[in-house]
Amino acid sequence: SKPRILVARAIFPDIVDRLREHFDVEANPDDVIWTQQELAARLADKDGVLTTGSQRVDAALLAAAPRLKICANMAVGYNNFDVDAMTAAGVQGTNTPDVLTETTADFGFALLMATARRLTESEHFLRAGQWTKWSYDMFAGSDIHGSTLGIIGMGRIGQGIAKRGAHGFGMRVIYHNRSRLAPALEADCKATYVGKEELLRTADHVMLVVPYSAASHHTIGAAELALMKPTATLINIARGGIVDDAALAVALREQRIAAAGLDVFEGEPSVHPDLLTVPNVVLTPHIASATVPTRRAMANLAADNLIAFFDGRGPLTPVNQPVPGLRA
Ligand code: GLV
Ligand code: GLV
Known part of the structure; x- marks a missing residue:
């Protein structure tokens, strides 16, 4: 069966459709801001997640998401990731450099x-x-x-x-x-x-x-x-x-x-x-990367990271190097 992916915030609908060609996707088209507990509940059965800077990925979240193997951030900055906790847990992180x-x-x-x-x-x-x-x-x-x-x-x-x-x-x-x-x-x-x-x-x-x-x-x-x-x-x-x-x-x-x-x-x-x-x-409200082509490129790069990772090709733009196989 296909890997299960959570898209934690609303993104371009056609890019969610692209993800659906590869994955069993739960999306958030109404762009609800979930609490950490709500996010954790949705990640309990997920293999991967597409995040933005507004989701914190920390040890508590990783503990609640035993199948999670990759967090693909739609941002170049990833201070919302506790990278050490992700690496220790065997979870890959990726970001979106260069395109923005x-x-x-x-x-x-x-x-x-x-x-x-x-x-x-x-x-x-x-x-x-x-x-x-x-x-x-x-x-x-x-x-x-x-x-x-x-x-x-x-x-x-x-x-x-x-x-x-x-x-x-x-x-x-x-x-x-x-x-x-x-x-x-x-x-x-x-x-x-x-x-x-x-x-x-x-x-x-x-x-x-x-x-x-x-x-x-x-x-x-x-x-x-x-x-x-x-x-x-x-x-x-x-x-x-x-x-x-x-x-x-x-x-x-x-x-x-x-x-x-x-x-x-x-x-x-x-x-x-x-x-x-x-x-x-x-x-201004955190819009430095906000042009339509660039926001599309960021969402597509986050999606490409998920696709490449689950294809076994490895992440395109990794932010850490977890030991593979810690999470099944
Ligand atoms: C936006 O702030 C980004 O890190 O891409
Ligand atoms: C930081 O990674 C930058 O692209 O300036």
Whole structure:
């Protein structure tokens, strides 16, 4: 009989149909947000699951799902996985790298430009009927072209943003990362490696593209915000928790930095209430990879991981290497 798969959130219906050609599928077309207990109950008889960042896969869930062999995340980030627990339990994890790189880099740039040029703040002003006259300093922001872009996290997406900045906008690009890029990649991106403190002190725009982990928790807190220029902007397209949102709200209110652009939040979909009341922040609901072709590519890659795994070809984009055969 066919392996049993749970598709834990609603995805493109035709991609669920594609999965049905290979598997016995339980889907969630109404996109109900299940509790961990409801998710565990549905996984009790499943061999695989297609997850998104909103399902936590931890030891308790794995214990409740004795047949589960693979979790295919429809996201490049997989901090919703307890990878050590999955590996120990013999469960394969996969993610969706590469297919979203350029789309996400585009969005990082969109958010940077919207933030530096006060796009949403000025639109709210216009829609509210407050535009009665032009004035010399109305919504005067900061320049992108010719400025210094500081990128924290120089993976594929960070490199995509660096190239846009250096080649498209004549920006000076500096970056910080756990390890330096190979010289050829640095040259491609026209990016210079610097320490985190130097980056924060010198960048006009700070872009966060680092994966979330215990080590990257609150990469930007009150101390780091204090190092930034008062004219600087901060952009977070990485993950909630990379920034201390409460400390950021204080820095924005007190204009210790000029502005921020945030696509991800601690505790999302909740947003820190103080961020909702400060004017100098652009807020978007975790949509950096949200174009139709890219979301389709992500869903198809997650599906392809499930298909390849159960065909015995091995996962296409694994995030761990469990010992095979621990789970029958
Ligand atoms: C989205 O945040 C992703 O990790 O793909
Ligand atoms: C992270 O994996 C990235 O693609 O930047």
